Amino acid sequence: MTQTTESRVTDAAYFVQGLLDGIPICLGYLAVSFAFGIQATSMGLSVFEATLISITNVTSAGQFAGLSVIASCGSYLEMAGVQFIINLRYMLMSAAISQKLSPKVSTGKRMLMACGMTDEIFGICISRPRELVPSYCYGATVISVAGWVLGTFLGAFSGELLPHSLSEALGVALYGMFIAIVVPVARENRAVLITAIIAMALSTLFSFAPLLSAISPGLRIILVTLITAGAAALLFPIEIKEA
Amino acid sequence: MSGNIYIYIAVMAIVTYLIRVLPLTLIRSEIKNPFIRSFLYYVPYATLTAMTVPAIFTAAKSLYSGLAAFIVALFLSFLRRSLLTVAAGACLTVFLAEALIRAM
Numbered sequence: 310m311t312q313t314t315e316s317r318v319t320d321a322a323y324f325v326q327g328l329l330d331g332i333p334i335c336l337g338y339l340a341v342s343f344a345f346g347i348q349a350t351s352m353g354l355s356v357f358e359a360t361l362i363s364i365t366n367v368t369s370a371g372q373f374a375g376l377s378v379i380a381s382c383g384s385y386l387e388m389a390g391v392q393f394i395i396n397l398r399y400m401l402m403s404a405a406i407s408q409k410l411s412p413k414v415s416t417g418k419r420m421l422m423a424c425g426m427t428d429e430i431f432g433i434c435i436s437r438p439r440e441l442v443p444s445y446c447y448g449a450t451v452i453s454v455a456g457w458v459l460g461t462f463l464g465a466f467s468g469e470l471l472p473h474s475l476s477e478a479l480g481v482a483l484y485g486m487f488i489a490i491v492v493p494v495a496r497e498n499r500a501v502l503i504t505a506i507i508a509m510a511l512s513t514l515f516s517f518a519p520l521l522s523a524i525s526p527g528l529r530i531i532l533v534t535l536i537t538a539g540a541a542a543l544l545f546p547i548e549i550k551e552a
Numbered sequence: 553m554s555g556n557i558y559i560y561i562a563v564m565a566i567v568t569y570l571i572r573v574l575p576l577t578l579i580r581s582e583i584k585n586p587f588i589r590s591f592l593y594y595v596p597y598a599t600l601t602a603m604t605v606p607a608i609f610t611a612a613k614s615l616y617s618g619l620a621a622f623i624v625a626l627f628l629s630f631l632r633r634s635l636l637t638v639a640a641g642a643c644l645t646v647f648l649a650e651a652l653i654r655a656m
Contacts, residue, residue, distance in 0.1 A: 485642030
């Protein structure tokens with residue numbers, strides 16, 4: 310077997326492994342993006358527009374926040390600011406993934422990998438033993454994004470047909486997913502627990518206190534994040550470990 | 553809606569992609585600044601929590617069903633159930649709680 314054929318075979322094996330590991334993510338995304346599709350069409354977006362958002366963004370929190378900016382007729386600058394802050398975490402994730410790649414991985418491959426950098430795909434990619442092979446990331450991305458886009462389409466398409474009680478219930482799927490990301494970490498890590506408690510308190514204060522409640526939802530999330538993560542970074546600086 | 557929906561979508565997509573692609577293609581060495589590293593570490597937890605609370609309480613018609621969904625999701629995720637289980641548990645709770653409230 311020549312060197313090229315052999316590396317192609319391993320690439321295919323990594324791709325399939327990524328596909329398999331991505332199945333639970335795909336199922337989770339189906340449920341959450343279904344809720345996104347329902348919410349998008351209930352706010353007046355077309356099925357095509359809702360699906361286009363999911364294809365081009367692939368980010369739950371950012372897309373839901375984007376909907377609220379569109380609904381409140383926010384400016385394009387507010388939209389950019391909201392997306393920047395809410396998705397800022399991807400910067401850390403991408404930076405972490407860059408440390409796990411061979412320096413030989415081309416810029417083109419890195420640009421492809423960036424398309425699907427979500428919390429969950431990051432999670433399975435960063436926990437790979439040894440070096441990360443781009444094909445593994447592609448496999449996980451393909452199946453997860455397929456679930457994300459299909460779920461959005463189905464939700465947007467059938468949202469109006471579903472009884473209100475059902476679409477209302479599906480509306481909390483996203484919050485359930487967020488809780489499922491934060492709580493297991495907060496359980497082990499006191500600093501994250503305190504961060505979450507501060508964020509809850511501030512977010513509630515900003516939502517209901519006089520004057521503060523006049524701030525738009527997008528800006529509220531930006532401010533709460535900046536204050537909370539800034540305070541947590543000062544109070545509980547994380548230790549720098551050599552990977 | 554006052555703005556153009558396609559401009560909104562383009563802004564969302566471009567900003568989000570740039571955030572993802574720039575570190576992957578540009579950063580080839582480790583970030584050393586401890587404050588930036590710590591700040592970025594805490595960002596997801598702060599954002600996700602701020603997006604969930606208090607929004608989850610007003611997601612359903614009744615405050616009580618939102619509250620019940622919150623408690624069930626906390627409980628299931630504390631037991632380290634999967635993303636899908638926690639999301640489904642929260643949905644089911646709202647569905648049942650709203651049905652119960654209507655029946656009363």
